[in-house]
Amino acid sequence: MKIEKVINNIQRLYIMKISIQLNPLKQAIIASIIAILLLFATNKLRAQAVVNKVTFEPTLEYIVKQFTAKYIQNKFYFKFLIQENREDVDYALESSFDGVNFNEVATKEGVKSPNSQPLLYCFIIDDTTTSDRIFRVKITSREEVTYSNLLDFSSATDQTLVNK
Known part of the structure; x- marks a missing residue:
């Protein structure tokens, strides 16, 4: 009107x-x-x-929403969604041949999520640079070091792996 x-x-x-x-x-x-x-x-x-009211609850320091990898034409494409509630966080993609000893492949500096919205981080790794087929994300903050679940490409390479 x-x-x-x-x-x-x-x-x-x-x-x-x-x-x-x-x-x-x-x-x-x-x-x-x-x-x-x-x-x-x-x-x-x-x-x-705006009709609905929303109450905000305290969030955890971080929540890994999804960790996904896909192998296409000799390249690994990694992405993970993470919800941050802290600053000064680094993410390192690590690779391993045996699932025990890991090497850092790539790093990203984390940022605090705006309004607790998940952020997407991506890595692209050429398989000519590493023969490892087991991957994880290492999350490093001032307080602690934590790891994501493993993505294991050692059995087959033409696949998509998802950890939620």
């Missing part, structure tokens, strides 16, 4: 503009007023559209 009123007012102003010659300064002022009215009208409608 309010938008219709604003549109009607714009039409009236346009008719007034035609009937009364306005100099460019007055036209700019009127256009600014109309823009401000439209801005407030649309913001007010958006605010009224």
Whole structure:
């Protein structure tokens, strides 16, 4: 309804503009007023559209939502979704031949999630740089070092592996 009123007012102003010659300064002022009215009208409608209330609960320091890898044409494509509630975190993709001794392959610096939204981190590893087929993500913060579940490509290479 309010938008219709604003549109009607714009039409009236346009008719007034035609009937009364306005100099460019007055036209700019009127256009600014109309823009401000439209801005407030649309913001007010958006605010009224929110009906549900949400209560926020404290989140864990981090939550690994998903750790996925795919092997395509001699390359491993890794991605993992993580929800952060801390800063100064580093993620290292590690590889292993035996699942016991791991080597760091690539690293990423973590950032705090905006509004607790999961963030996507990706790694691409060429299989010519490593013969290892077992992978994990090492999560290092000031307080602790933790690891994701293992993704094991040693049995077959043409596959997609998912750890949730």
